Amino acid sequence: MKVRVTITLKAGVLDPQGKAIEGALRGLGFAGIDGARQGKIVDLALAETDPDKARATVADMCEKLLANTVIENYDIAVLG
Amino acid sequence: MKVRVTITLKAGVLDPQGKAIEGALRGLGFAGIDGARQGKIVDLALAETDPDKARATVADMCEKLLANTVIENYDIAVLG
């Protein structure tokens, strides 16, 4: 079972990388950019075949390691 | 217009981060993990309102800056 975890910074959390990306894109001549935020994904291949169980396990992984919930949100997508 | 760029390592490219994540999850007692690969996302807010144009601009951004196409693939999703 393949599961994708998407980890994004919470609103209000400083995002130096996002800001730098925005600046760099402007520097390259791209106009009309109102903001850029960066985030991470972790793609997991799991032996688990039950989507609900997989989701629950991955949520546990996020709480325990994958996301720093002080500054990050996470989202879990079971890709099948 | 919100656009999400998802950047993943090409197949076969070494992913030390993914490996470390996999090892750490195992260390925390999670079983049945067949692999972990990490990637990045960039969320862009664009003034552009035409989805096709937005997609084309972002593809250009990916080629020029956001992705390192030597080792990475990118995928563009227009979120509306």
Next chain:
Amino acid sequence: MRSAVVLFPGSNRDHDMVKALHDVTGNRPTVVWHQDATLPDVDLIVLPGGFSYGDYLRCGAIAARSPAMLDVARKAKAGVRVLGVCNGFQILTEAGLLPGALMRNAHLRFVCKEVKLRVINNATDFTRAYAKGQVIRCPVAHHDGNYFADPETLARLEDDGRVAFRYAEGTNPNGSINDIAGILNEAGNVLGMMPHPENLIEALHGGLDGRGLFESVIQAVAA
């Protein structure tokens, strides 16, 4: 004074820290492997700098979940002094022993250079050998030292005197909020800081300003 240094895979200033503790305190610290579930009883536990687990996922994140860190948390709660320098600071925030987070430097580059630090609170076990407001020299060497905390947390840190050091004289090297270089936990027995006092303790280093931190702990232990 007895101390222990926790060694994680990828730590690389463990050696510098061991040497500094040995030089200043006269006792060689015990080096504890991250897989050891129990640390010895000591006056000071140190989490050294480096790139534990390659800084992969997030700096300090994987190390913060190691068996040794569970005991560090227990001992910290019981009042044992814990110092985290650089990667050690990152590990402390990831472990929830200190608030906030260390983000990528604002200019996105690794930075190694000397900065100035102002001692904001000298009424702590880590800073009592310095004068309040004293400006000391200290090197930094990090990629992710840009301290961030939400406004409430920040207000609490500031109001409770939990900012130990601030970058001074325009030398903030990483964009840290309020020029924060080092913070304390609520009880004052856990200090996390990005700069490396262990790299400024002998003539070879061109200055001795870092010794005060270790001397402070010696004084605190003796008191």
Next chain:
Amino acid sequence: MFQNDIDITPDLIARHGLKPDEYERILRLIGKKPTLTELGIFSAMWNEHCSYKSSKKWLKTLPTKGDKVVIGPGENAGVIDIGDGDVAIFKMESHNHPSYIEPYQGATTGVGGILRDVFTMGARPIAAMNSLSFGEPDHPKTRHLVAGVVAGVGGYGNSFGVPTVGGEVRFHARYNGNCLVNAFALGIARRDGIFLSEAKGVGLPVVYLGAKTGRDGVGGATMASAEFDDTIEEKRPTVQVGDPFTEKRLLEACLELMKTGAVVAIQDMGAAGLTCSAVEMGAKGNLGIRLDLDRVPQREEDMTPYEMMLSESQERMLMVLEPSKEKEAEAVFRKWELDFAVCGETTDDLRFRIIWQGKEVADLPIKELGDEAPEYDRPWVEPRKAAPLAADAIPAVNDVGAALIRLIGAPDQASRAWVYEQYDCLVQGNSAQIPGGDAGVVRVEGTQKALAMSADVTPRYCDADPFEGGKQAVAESWRNVTAVGGDPIALTDNLNFGNPEKPEAMGQFVRALQGIAEACRALDFPIVSGNVSLYNETNGEGILPSPTIVGVGLLPDVTRMATIAFKADGDEVILVGGHGSHLGQSVYLRDLHGREEGTPPPVDLALEKKNGDFVRGLIASGRVATCHDLSDGGLGVALAEMAMAGRRGVRVELGSRVPQVAVFAEDQARYLIAVKPGEAAAILADAARAGVSAERIGTVGGDAVDFGAAGKASVADLKAAYDGWFPAFMSGKA
């Protein structure tokens, strides 16, 4: 389905970078038609990068012996004796081609490779340096390459935990299509604790250590030996990714293991990984090697034997193990969470046999593979030399102060702080001199002694006269080591040149090498290791000939060390080696007048030695703590650097000399020293007795570098220009 027995067509041979006559030679040596795996193995062993087939003839002419040389060229790195049973182990290596294609990863894997060379021999790396050459600043690729390479060098070394204590960065249009990334590492070991690659003993386990094998860099060594053209984009997928975290664990695990007596022989996997390392171990030890690829830890599925033998996955080692210690060895590697697999054994049949899926896919004579690579005596011609500059062709400036400010803010002279602040120069706590001075200095822990090292070459000199340029590169690195108080012991080189199949480029190589050899002999400064990078050419245009030298020396007492900063007002400034007169190929002509002309300054090696020995003696006796050698930009640039480092000015008397000549001439064998007031006279007298030209030229003080009537530059203005250029350039403002 992998087809090992395929038709070996001329096209296939060519795609393996082998010439038809080389293929004929293979047929003669092995007496049969090679399998695909065997062809791959030969292509890896016989490309320029691994076999040194164009350069070997000439490398043999270099002086490599000396009192303090423990191991010269031929091992993973050179070894010198530094007293008390300690040795220093060091080498330099290029990662030019990969860095041009993928600057970050190319640079990281370059640094990773050189660190591995050093710790494979049992040494803990204690210092790193790098020499970087980029295209002209306004070339569209340059900024991207600088940003990526510098981040990569730092990204690897910082994480690994080795201080980067020096290096060089230059810009020139001739590197537009080929940047140079040369990485140096130095480690410390005990003399009786050096490990070599020569296998000993039959039937011993061959063990695979470190990271898993993937398809990374398949064909990479072949790429490193190919000239670039417009198909460069297609060559990209061969770039590998570095993992400093794994390398750091590999270091700790290897050093831990070496202490147990388990290691019979060890070899890191660099270019052409398993192939080169296994062949080297066997061929050196007069033993065969049998490898079972099914036991090799693999990262990817369905890898063919061809891919596995050519993979350049990083952070891997091969080792011959003392069988009784196998369990102990495995435990060490498991503790550090690294792969450990017995994947073969040594044999007595001198064959290199590869087993895959139970079948033998290669069976080659190991000695022939290792030792019988073709060796060429490539035709060469005396390279073109620049014509001397007519004395009346030297343009004047009105104000040497203003000229100095422009020069110090030019791309090649401006501060490199933007670069070296991205490198951790302090980790390990033994750094006595960090980037910004003449040489990096690192204390040998637990002692008072220290090692000094400096990376140098002046490619524009080498282009104008390869022989003199070769001499100059060695002399400058010797001089920089001397200027901090180090006693130069030995050097490593990285010979970066163009296409050796062109007689002109080959001529540059030959003549530069002759110059290097002559300087090494005259200065008693042997070469203990090195690397050759040829084919640095894009669309037919070669780089400037760039033989990078890193000289290493010993300071017996680190408290007797000189730095470049002026220390106190009133100190007297002495010029050792006399005023200059030579402006050919100077940065004065190039950067202020747009002229790359003239012959480079000649290097008088006897004078170099005499002046250097005198200066070193002054530092060693504690009489001098401020010293700087004169190089690019001559007296003026040296004074400016000393003033900026000390944050104080200097007043200099030029007398009736032609100002721009006295201030900017780049004559060699010269130093500036500063001494406490009143101490100059005695030093001048000593100099006279030693037959060394020395002259008191000024006094420290004020807030400007002040040449009296010829002009002056305030330290603040100099510093603004010096500090400003690099950050402005990188942010797109210069």
